[in-house]
Amino acid sequence: xxxxxxxxxxxxxxxxxxxxxxxxxxxxxxxxxxxxxxxxxxxxxxxxxxxxxxxxxxxxxxxxxxxxxxxxxxxxxxxxxxxxxxxxxxxxxxxxxxxxxxxxxxxxxxxxxx
Amino acid sequence: xxxxxxxxxxxxxxxxxxxxxxxxxxxxxxxxxxxxxxxxxxxxxxxxxxxxxxxxxxxxxxxxxxxxxxxxxxxxxxxxxxxxxxxxxxxxxxxxxxxxxxxxxxxxxxxxx
Numbered sequence: 001x002x003x004x005x006x007x008x009x010x011x012x013x014x015x016x017x018x019x020x021x022x023x024x025x026x027x028x029x030x031x032x033x034x035x036x037x038x039x040x041x042x043x044x045x046x047x048x049x050x051x052x053x054x055x056x057x058x059x060x061x062x063x064x065x066x067x068x069x070x071x072x073x074x075x076x077x078x079x080x081x082x083x084x085x086x087x088x089x090x091x092x093x094x095x096x097x098x099x100x101x102x103x104x105x106x107x108x109x110x111x112x113x114x
Numbered sequence: 115x116x117x118x119x120x121x122x123x124x125x126x127x128x129x130x131x132x133x134x135x136x137x138x139x140x141x142x143x144x145x146x147x148x149x150x151x152x153x154x155x156x157x158x159x160x161x162x163x164x165x166x167x168x169x170x171x172x173x174x175x176x177x178x179x180x181x182x183x184x185x186x187x188x189x190x191x192x193x194x195x196x197x198x199x200x201x202x203x204x205x206x207x208x209x210x211x212x213x214x215x216x217x218x219x220x221x222x223x224x225x226x227x
Binding site: 004033035041042043045048056059091093101102103104105106107108 | 147149154155157158159162202204214215216217218219220
């Protein structure tokens with residue numbers, strides 16, 4: 001079946017503009033995660049959605065970052081007033097159930113803020 | 115904050131050799147997972163080991179877990195050029211509230227033919 005889909009795959013934006021990154025998880029997966037990966041670095045946790053529970057937003061680096069998940073499926077990560085340090089690859093992952101299970105990752109959105 | 119730390123940061127070997135990567139973590143865990151990332155791609159799950167397990171095998175992969183030392187190792191035997199990638203450990207914290215997997219910074223493996 002289809003994997004996790006992220007769009008766009010690449011985004012170049014000017015400093016100060018807002019951007020929206022989209023994630024389509026695998027159908028039926030209840031958990032959805034956003035991570036950020038800077039060049040040559042590991043993954044930085046941003047936000048985690050699990051079913052109908054309140055999301056874990058503890059990783060969001062500033063109030064310029066927000067995310068929503070509509071209907072328990074598609075998620076949008078929004079970065080307002082982008083800064084150059086926001087440049088990174090934004091990875092989305094989903095997993096199938098409440099009990100811990102492997103994450104399925106998309107190929108990411110590479111964001112470049114000029 | 116970083117939970118898992120991989121060691122070494124980079125590893126270069128010849129085809130046919132074994133590659134060993136280590137991961138250390140700070141707090142108690144439910145399970146530990148290893149992922150692989152090819153350049154420009156998302157991560158792919160390799161293997162999961164639960165906190166009550168000490169060793170697990172999958173094909174050419176062998177993972178060990180020592181909860182007393184808060185460490186894990188990933189061994190790739192008889193490496194191939196196609197194994198060239200970055201490898202990350204990820205820990206699932208033993209937290210009733212539930213949190214996302216926390217990843218380390220990864221080990222970059224280069225296998226030359």
